[in-house]
Amino acid sequence: QRIKSDQPHRCVKGSNGMNYEKIVRIPVERIAVLIGKGGKIKSYIEETCAVKININGQTGEVSIYANSNIENMLPFKAEEIILAIGRGFSPDNAFDLLKEQNTLQVMDIREFSGKSPKQVERVRARLIGE
Numbered sequence: 001q002r003i004k005s006d007q008p009h010r011c012v013k014g015s016n017g018m019n020y021e022k023i024v025r026i027p028v029e030r031i032a033v034l035i036g037k038g039g040k041i042k043s044y045i046e047e048t049c050a051v052k053i054n055i056n057g058q059t060g061e062v063s064i065y066a067n068s069n070i071e072n073m074l075p076f077k078a079e080e081i082i083l084a085i086g087r088g089f090s091p092d093n094a095f096d097l098l099k100e101q102n103t104l105q106v107m108d109i110r111e112f113s114g115k116s117p118k119q120v121e122r123v124r125a126r127l128i129g130e
Contacts, residue, residue: 020051020066020075026086028060034085041091048098049078060086080104 026034035042035055042053050073054063062082066073077098084094084104096102113123 020064020073022064022075022079024062024064024079024082024086025060026062026082028057030086030088031055031057031060033091034062034082036091041085044091044095045078045081049074049081051075051078053078053082062086074098 033041036044042055045051046053050066050068052065052067054065056062064075064078064082066075066078080097080103081094083106084097085091087106097104109123109127110120113119
């Protein structure tokens with residue numbers, strides 16, 4: 001069974017530790033940033049978080065798998081890093097999420113501004129500084 005990005009992750013206790021699987025989507029134009037030159041960014045995430053990442057460059061689907069001792073893997077941090085890169089963070093800034101106290105929270109500004117496109121743009125401009 002494949003987990004879609006709008007569904008929760010799947011964790012299953014296996015014979016050799018915890019198994020984790022999650023599929024997230026990022027914009028196709030951010031796939032190259034996620035992979036990095038020679039696969040350096042993808043490899044760094046895999047090594048640091050003890051996960052395996054499969055990327056579909058045509059759909060933007062990124063599969064995150066982990067099959068390890070729960071103490072050695074950081075699949076939720078890997079997911080946050082991937083989503084941050086997908087949202088436009090540089091890999092260096094996204095790697096700050098590896099620090100335990102840092103976390104990624106994506107908010108829908110329509111919850112604060114209302115649904116009017118002009119109000120959304122006004123609040124967005126103040127938040128981003130444009």
